[in-house]
Amino acid sequence: MSTESGTALTAAASDPGAGSVPRRAPRPRTPEPVGPAADRPADASAASVVAHASDQGARIAAVAIALAWHLVISLPAVLGAGPGMAAPAVVAVGWLVTAAVGADAGVRLLRGGLPRARRLAVVLLAVDAAVFAAAGGRYLFTTANWVWGGLAWFLLLVLWRRPVWWLLVLLGLHAAIALGAVLGFGATAAADLTRYAMYVYGTSSLPVAVFVGAASIAALARDRARTAAAALAVEAERDAAERARRERRDRLTLVGGTAEEVLAALAAGAADPADPEVRRRCVLAAARLRRLIAESDDVPDPLLHELRAAADLAERNGLPIELIALGTPPELPVEVRRRLADPLTAALADARGQARLTVVAGPDEVVVSLVTPDHDGPEATGPPGTDGDGQVEHVHERDGEIRWTQTRWRRT
16 A cells, blocks of 8 residues: 555554553562461461461460359369468469459450560469468368469460460479479378379360460461462462453454455455545554554553554544543443444544544543544444443534544443
8 A cells, every 4th residue: 555544554563562652561469478477467368367367266265264264263262261271361362463464465365466475474473482382281282272273374375376385484383383382381292292293284284285276276277278378379360361361362353353354355456555445444444453452551541542542543644633631540341441442443543634532531431532524435433332341322423514423431
């Protein structure tokens, strides 16, 4: 083809990026946090959320056990022993201090935080030594000496989510304090020492099991959630790749269909490049080809980018064009953008003299209109249609002086 209109199709195919907004590189993905960073409750990852939910259930159980033991078992025993102990007031004060420590730790745990471990652990060990001394030899191995069975649960609360060896060390100190009381009160017979060993084992093994079990369950839940999230991410990437492949195939089909008829007629000699109608068809095919190529660009405003591509081709063919854009359009599916842009692309290809293209956008509506001088000849407009996300209306009018083409999308 010898004219600019006749070469538009070749130019669009050979230089699809000329005059259009350059493509942006895809944004790099932020890797999912792993290791200690993924354990924080503030982390928004699915694994962290699942682990935190599992840990929250264990916290509730531990708080309930500690407070129930303190109220249901320890309190009646202290009240029942009464003045028979060596220093009942010290035992009672120790019980109240431990209840306060448990309440503070329990509130923090139930709210998702962690207790002040070191400070509270020192308080509990001081209470431990005081109660063993105040209970006296008569009540050394009785329930009235409530620190035997109850203190380990409060140590578990204040050391929640800390390393397990912290709990083992404090339970070892608790056992050492108990042994000092046993030896101090002269309970050195074989039966007493055996009873001491059984008390230490029996009152420490269950809290340690709960502590380790809660940590293991939370870690297992986190790992399983992480594995499930990774599997879902792989599946999502596979679906995205398949969807991208289908879109590329559909776009290639549209691009081929846009130019195939015109090129076949020219190759067969059935169309004369000097014929105005053939030139008009070439310009229309080139404009649609340029817009379809622009669909794959990663830009902030795809619709405006596609319209600019069509306007650029019209301007290169000698048509002065004014492009006005007002507002920010919402994210629109490719099919909706095509139905908005195709009639305007066709009208631009058929325009003469000058053109004014206007895009007015809002969150629920997008209006694209083109005004050009009227002239003799056929009209070339794209097909109107509807889409599931909304409805695209197409209006075209002419009065002998101007041609006015408008497409409008409204959210339904």
